[in-house]
Amino acid sequence: MSSVVTDPTVPGGAPVAVTAASVLRQASNPVDLEATQLSAWFGKRKVLERCDLLMERHKVTALIGPSGCGKSTFLRILNRMHELVNGAAISGTVELDGVDIYSGKLSPTQVRTRIGMVFQKPNPFPSMTIKENVLAGLKLSGTSSPDRDLLVEECLMRGGLWNEVKDRLDEGGMTLSGGQQQRLCIARSLAVRPQVLLMDEPCSALDPISTRVVEETIHELAPDITIAIVTHNMQQAQRVSDRCAFFLVEEFGKPGRIIEAGETTQLFASPRDPRTLDYVTGRFG
Amino acid sequence: MSGRDHSVVEDENTFLVKHADLFLTEDEMLDRPARRRSLNGRDLVDVSLATIAAGTTAIVLRLTLDWNGLMSTVVWWYLLFVALYFVLVRDRTSSEVAVDKAVTIVVWSLAALIAGVLGWMIVYLTAKGLKLLRPGFLTSDMRSTGPLTTGGGVKAAIIGSFEQVGMATAFVVPVAVLTAVYLNEIKGRLSPFIRFIVNALSGLPSIVAGLVIFAAWVNNGHGFSGAAGAAALAVLMLPIVTRTSEEILRTIPDSLREASLALGAPQWRVVLRVVLPTAQAGLLTGVILGIARAVGETAPVLLTALGSDATNWNPFHGPQASLPLFVWQLIREPNLRQNDRAWTGALVLVFLVIALFALARLLLARSQRKLGRSR
Numbered sequence: 001m002s003s004v005v006t007d008p009t010v011p012g013g014a015p016v017a018v019t020a021a022s023v024l025r026q027a028s029n030p031v032d033l034e035a036t037q038l039s040a041w042f043g044k045r046k047v048l049e050r051c052d053l054l055m056e057r058h059k060v061t062a063l064i065g066p067s068g069c070g071k072s073t074f075l076r077i078l079n080r081m082h083e084l085v086n087g088a089a090i091s092g093t094v095e096l097d098g099v100d101i102y103s104g105k106l107s108p109t110q111v112r113t114r115i116g117m118v119f120q121k122p123n124p125f126p127s128m129t130i131k132e133n134v135l136a137g138l139k140l141s142g143t144s145s146p147d148r149d150l151l152v153e154e155c156l157m158r159g160g161l162w163n164e165v166k167d168r169l170d171e172g173g174m175t176l177s178g179g180q181q182q183r184l185c186i187a188r189s190l191a192v193r194p195q196v197l198l199m200d201e202p203c204s205a206l207d208p209i210s211t212r213v214v215e216e217t218i219h220e221l222a223p224d225i226t227i228a229i230v231t232h233n234m235q236q237a238q239r240v241s242d243r244c245a246f247f248l249v250e251e252f253g254k255p256g257r258i259i260e261a262g263e264t265t266q267l268f269a270s271p272r273d274p275r276t277l278d279y280v281t282g283r284f285g
Numbered sequence: 286m287s288g289r290d291h292s293v294v295e296d297e298n299t300f301l302v303k304h305a306d307l308f309l310t311e312d313e314m315l316d317r318p319a320r321r322r323s324l325n326g327r328d329l330v331d332v333s334l335a336t337i338a339a340g341t342t343a344i345v346l347r348l349t350l351d352w353n354g355l356m357s358t359v360v361w362w363y364l365l366f367v368a369l370y371f372v373l374v375r376d377r378t379s380s381e382v383a384v385d386k387a388v389t390i391v392v393w394s395l396a397a398l399i400a401g402v403l404g405w406m407i408v409y410l411t412a413k414g415l416k417l418l419r420p421g422f423l424t425s426d427m428r429s430t431g432p433l434t435t436g437g438g439v440k441a442a443i444i445g446s447f448e449q450v451g452m453a454t455a456f457v458v459p460v461a462v463l464t465a466v467y468l469n470e471i472k473g474r475l476s477p478f479i480r481f482i483v484n485a486l487s488g489l490p491s492i493v494a495g496l497v498i499f500a501a502w503v504n505n506g507h508g509f510s511g512a513a514g515a516a517a518l519a520v521l522m523l524p525i526v527t528r529t530s531e532e533i534l535r536t537i538p539d540s541l542r543e544a545s546l547a548l549g550a551p552q553w554r555v556v557l558r559v560v561l562p563t564a565q566a567g568l569l570t571g572v573i574l575g576i577a578r579a580v581g582e583t584a585p586v587l588l589t590a591l592g593s594d595a596t597n598w599n600p601f602h603g604p605q606a607s608l609p610l611f612v613w614q615l616i617r618e619p620n621l622r623q624n625d626r627a628w629t630g631a632l633v634l635v636f637l638v639i640a641l642f643a644l645a646r647l648l649l650a651r652s653q654r655k656l657g658r659s660r
Binding site for chain 2: 079081084109110111112113114116117119121123125126127128136137139140141142185188189192
């Protein structure tokens with residue numbers, strides 16, 4: 001079943017990355033994702049106000065800021081998951097490759113197929129094996145793949161999990177450890193070949209070693225997939241992202257806003273706003 | 286020969302494991318998993334002392350207060366026993382430990398009481414029913430059997446029960462599961478109304494379900510039939526299976542639905558591919574509960590299928606027997622031979638139900654073992 005040359009001693013090593021990347025690159029063509037004047041409500045409560053952010057192709061954008069400032073809501077608006085909550089509403093536009101995803105040209109399911117998401121807590125499907133979990137997106141979105149075994153191998157490799165699970169693909173997804181489950185979820189979201197991948201604190205439940213593997217995965221994916229990642233870990237934001245946006249609720253009860261956005265190095269070294277400086281240096285509050 | 290030798294060796298091994306502390310040094314013990322018991326040897330001494338003291342007191346009370354029944358003595362003995370046991374343990378340890386152990390004893394004894402009642406019923410039923418239980422009892426009907434003849438059996442009743450409950454289940458399971466999906470996944474505007482109807486229906490006395498079918502169908506020119514019985518049973522099963530299915534769907538975490546939607550799935554695929562497969566075990570439990578209710582119902586079947594001595598394979602025409610009906614009709618007769626048949630019929634009914642449950646759990650365990658899930 002293995003048609004890709006692998007080096008078992010180096011997870012995600014050079015030959016693996018080149019082969020898997022080349023296969024994926026054929027299918028995905030990275031695009032910009034741009035939010036303009038985005039506001040969001042839960043019922044009457046406004047949680048985000050006039051956020052502008054460009055998530056450029058080939059780049060990783062990190063969303064940072066204290067809890068409750070609307071980072072996750074912002075992320076969920078980007079693939080139309082926000083509207084699943086009762087009473088949720090938005091205004092503004094989100095353009096995927098120049099097309100507003102809220103304009104009606106694309107259905108929510110089409111949007112979500114092109115813009116994948118990895119959640120904070122790993123959530124593999126308990127009724128499926130590891131292999132079925134990877135292929136779940138195909139079944140669930142009704143798309144077909146010519147070579148499923150190859151796709152499984154490819155996605156698990158890009159998720160940095162292949163070497164650990166290649167001999168137990170038919171075991172349940174829940175038999176894996178927490179870190180492995182999260183990488184399985186990343187592999188699962190890659191299988192539908194998204195152009196954008198949104199990650200909502202993907203490492204918050206993981207140990208440092210699993211975190212490192214996930215971060216390596218993000219690095220490898222960046223050339224092919226536009227990535228936006230929410231993180232509470234300043235070091236992680238610096239390690240994985242090219243660009244960074246700082247969210248903040250300025251006053252209690254007010255909606256969250258983007259205070260500052262720019263190159264990660266610049267934002268961490270010489271932020272324009274004093275509040276950004278306070279937050280990234282840990283002197284917040 | 287060799288098999289027997291092997292088992293002897295194994296017995297010795299388990300003996301060694303069980304009593305490792307007798308044969309091993311302290312150092313060797315550290316290499317083995319320690320066995321912690323909530324009740325140890327000292328507790329057994331306390332239990333015995335408390336039993337004897339409480340028993341003596343209860344008997345003295347019985348004699349001095351001139352109690353007649355046995356019940357009051359037993360209840361007083363039990364209460365005194367728990368109190369004495371508590372005091373004995375508290376003397377030796379502390380009141381926290383004593384409360385813990387006393388509650389442990391109470392919980393254990395109540396669980397044992399329930400298991401005991403159930404076990405006693407099964408033993409009693411088996412003792413009564415075993416008398417006539419032989420292969421012929423399962424393969425013959427009551428057409429040419431009367432109070433004065435031997436032979437006869439539950440063939441017609443088994444066929445009837447299977448057909449009626451089977452038809453009812455085949456109708457109820459899809460309807461109930463789809464209703465549960467409507468209530469919990471689609472959350473449509475009619476949900477509160479439907480939930481109210483389902484709850485009201487689950488309180489419906491079974492004789493009423495039978496009466497409705499009797500008036501609307503049987504007495505309306507169509508006559509008694511197994512299908513009419515199945516309809517009455519379906520009315521009884523539907524609310525049970527719907528309610529348990531809805532409860533089960535509610536326990537499926539939203540994170541799984543979100544994960545599916547985020548992969549670009551339309552809602553119907555989320556339900557079909559993720560929610561229902563994840564809920565499989567619970568849904569099966571709901572169906573089993575429904576079947577258990579239906580298979581033991583007598584009144585609605587009496588009014589719709591009527592019962593029959595002859596074997597009737599066709600559930601759509603003519604009266605049909607069923608196991609509870611068989612039991613009910615024969616236990617009423619003033620004839621010991623017929624009564625014995627009723628007891629054996631009841632035994633067959635209970636064991637059919639138990640076998641059905643065991644089979645369902647077995648199939649489920651097999652399908653879940655490969656996924657490494659405990660539930």
